[in-house]
Amino acid sequence: MSLEKVVFSFFILLALTLNFGFVLGEFDNPDHHHSYELLAVIVVNLIATVLKFGDRTQTGALLLASSLVAVLQLLVAGVVWAYAAHVSATGLDAVMMASIVSLAAGALLANIVSVVLVIIDTVNLRR
Helix, strand or coil, X not given: CCHHXXXXXXXXXXXXXXXXXXXXXXXXXXXHCCHHHHHHHHHHHHXXXXXXXXXXXXXXXXXXXXXXXXXXXXXXXHHHHHHHHHCCCCCCCHHHHHHHHHHHHHHHHXXXXXXXXXXXXXXXXXX
């Protein structure tokens, strides 16, 4: 068992589960989504993205692309949250929260793609 692969898989799965935990709840209710959880999702996704650099296979390219999509969507969600909380006159209302959660849901889909690709790559190694 390779420690590198364990750490890589750990961060891929942690990114997925944290993202799922953030998205879970009423879409437009700010009480169901915490800013620190979004921050944790962003940080873990950034770590997972960094771990994907260096793999020169086609699967590695797909993993990196899916991770970059997730990070981009999560960073935009963070910017929208910061704008809503600190700049917008209306504050963090239901409309802003729905936008934040929908961006995080898109990142969740990209994280699911990453996990599926890791599983496919692992199954192909057995052959």
